[in-house]
Amino acid sequence: MPPGNRVHEPVDGRTANATLIRFDRVSVSVRGKPILTDLSFTLGAGEKAVLRGRSGSGKSTVLKTLLGLYPLAGGRILFDDEPLDPSAVRIIRRRAAYIGQEPILGAETVREALMLPFQFETHRENKPSERRLIDALARLHLSPDILEQECRRVSGGEKQRIAIARALLLGKNLYLLDEVTSALDAESKRTVLDVFGDPGFTVLSVAHDPDWDTRCDVVLELDGGRLIRTRRDGNA
Amino acid sequence: METLDIALPQMTVLYGVVLLPWLLLGLIGLGLSGAIATGILRMSLQLALVGVYLKTLFTLNNPWLNGLWVLVMLVVADWSILKRAGLKRRYFFAATFAAVTASVLFSTAYLLFLVIRPPLYYDARYLVPLAGMILGNCLQGNVIGLERFYTALKKNENEYQTYLLLGATRWEAVRPYFREAVKAAINPTLASMATLGLVSLPGMMTGQILGGSEPWLAVKYQIAIMLCIFASTTLASILNLALSLNIAFDEFDVLKSDIAEDG
Numbered sequence: 404m405p406p407g408n409r410v411h412e413p414v415d416g417r418t419a420n421a422t423l424i425r426f427d428r429v430s431v432s433v434r435g436k437p438i439l440t441d442l443s444f445t446l447g448a449g450e451k452a453v454l455r456g457r458s459g460s461g462k463s464t465v466l467k468t469l470l471g472l473y474p475l476a477g478g479r480i481l482f483d484d485e486p487l488d489p490s491a492v493r494i495i496r497r498r499a500a501y502i503g504q505e506p507i508l509g510a511e512t513v514r515e516a517l518m519l520p521f522q523f524e525t526h527r528e529n530k531p532s533e534r535r536l537i538d539a540l541a542r543l544h545l546s547p548d549i550l551e552q553e554c555r556r557v558s559g560g561e562k563q564r565i566a567i568a569r570a571l572l573l574g575k576n577l578y579l580l581d582e583v584t585s586a587l588d589a590e591s592k593r594t595v596l597d598v599f600g601d602p603g604f605t606v607l608s609v610a611h612d613p614d615w616d617t618r619c620d621v622v623l624e625l626d627g628g629r630l631i632r633t634r635r636d637g638n639a
Numbered sequence: 640m641e642t643l644d645i646a647l648p649q650m651t652v653l654y655g656v657v658l659l660p661w662l663l664l665g666l667i668g669l670g671l672s673g674a675i676a677t678g679i680l681r682m683s684l685q686l687a688l689v690g691v692y693l694k695t696l697f698t699l700n701n702p703w704l705n706g707l708w709v710l711v712m713l714v715v716a717d718w719s720i721l722k723r724a725g726l727k728r729r730y731f732f733a734a735t736f737a738a739v740t741a742s743v744l745f746s747t748a749y750l751l752f753l754v755i756r757p758p759l760y761y762d763a764r765y766l767v768p769l770a771g772m773i774l775g776n777c778l779q780g781n782v783i784g785l786e787r788f789y790t791a792l793k794k795n796e797n798e799y800q801t802y803l804l805l806g807a808t809r810w811e812a813v814r815p816y817f818r819e820a821v822k823a824a825i826n827p828t829l830a831s832m833a834t835l836g837l838v839s840l841p842g843m844m845t846g847q848i849l850g851g852s853e854p855w856l857a858v859k860y861q862i863a864i865m866l867c868i869f870a871s872t873t874l875a876s877i878l879n880l881a882l883s884l885n886i887a888f889d890e891f892d893v894l895k896s897d898i899a900e901d902g
Binding site for chain 2: 434470471472473474489492496497499500501506507509519520522523524525526569573
């Protein structure tokens with residue numbers, strides 16, 4: 404049985420999670436160049452997975468393909484057992500937060516950046532209160548004073564934590580993280596890893612961080628766009 | 640009042656006016672001699688042809704022929720807009736044609752039916768130059784609008800995708816670039832309206848005055864044409880950009896990579 408089709412085993416007394424994401428022999432080409440080839444893996448709801456591999460091995464492409472940003476050249480992706488069609492992609496985008504190495508805040512001030520998604524129709528009814536804003540920032544060890552700061556004046560690490568705070572405000576429960584801890588100091592990194600350790604969050608990440616690896620249920624190693632090794636729950 | 644004719648010998652003398660600048664450009668080594676000669680020759684031939692067909696159109700004054708000529712102008716304008724905006728004609732031709740045609744016909748019809756009201760609404764003397772002037776300005780606005788919009792989107796693709804991932808619809812995600820593009824498209828017309836008469840005398844007004852019209856009549860026509868240019872440029876830019884949104888993106892709201900004309 405290929406690694407991607409393994410049945411989830413209960414681990415440490417936890418019950419097996421329903422499969423949320425299934426990549427089934429997925430191939431992706433960008434401008435005619437193959438980036439992913441025959442990639443298969445599954446991820447259950449609440450599981451944390453890390454993609455590892457050299458630069459250019461296709462790790463970030465996995466995240467972006469799931470968000471519908473790259474068309475499939477072959478294979479299929481199932482999300483909640485539904486194929487990745489435009490309506491499924493919209494559902495994924497509603498549920499997922501993609502946080503990259505240099506998140507785009509898209510506003511002048513931090514407050515405007517946090518409120519940005521709430522001007523869109525889909526979130527307009529759920530505008531957060533000042534209390535919720537402050538709580539979300541506090542969860543990421545950010546002071547309320549940062550709300551009035553200009554986005555261009557905050558550091559890279561703060562930008563990442565602001566982007567995470569924004570995702571928390573949106574109630575996202577699927578996190579696609581691309582080198583999210585790379586710009587963080589040790590304490591901020593611990594804070595961020597604790598946030599993503601929430602059992603309610605499903606995380607698919609690209610990281611080169613041993614601390615994060617130990618918290619992940621699944622480690623997927625890519626080389627040249629192919630999956631060369633899968634370790635699930637500590638088993639090779 | 641008759642306009643003085645420029646006889647053929649004087650027309651030949653006319654070309655002498657460019658000799659001095661041509662020589663100076665050569666002296667400073669700009670290397671544009673060939674381009675200038677081609678430009679002058681092309682302009683002269685094109686305008687000579689315009690003279691021939693306008694004379695024919697005015698003589699026949701047939702509604703179908705006049706209509707056909709407006710259609711030809713619209714097709715050429717459509718072609719030119721997409722070429723200059725660097726977008727593939729096979730994708731955007733229909734959308735640009737629909738947007739520009741609807742806007743130009745609306746403004747021209749408004750002007751002819753409700754304002755000028757010539758005895759023959761299809762009279763070539765009114766229809767052809769008015770539609771031509773409105774279309775010419777509309778063309779500029781649409782080139783700027785499309786070019787700005789798709790350049791900004793390409794440059795800020797990550798930002799656009801961030802908006803999508805924060806829950807924006809395609810329309811909500813493109814709105815900042817859409818607004819900027821429409822602003823850029825109508826800015827030249829707005830600027831021109833603000834300075835008209837102060838910085839320069841507009842071409843149509845000058846033409847009418849030279850043609851023997853009273854200055855007040857020329858002013859009224861100039862105001863009419865400027866308002867119609869503003870209306871058609873604004874409508875066409877917005878409509879064109881809006882229609883192009885259905886073409887330039889895939890079903891997942893991702894900007895297609897092959898919309899730009901190669902080269």
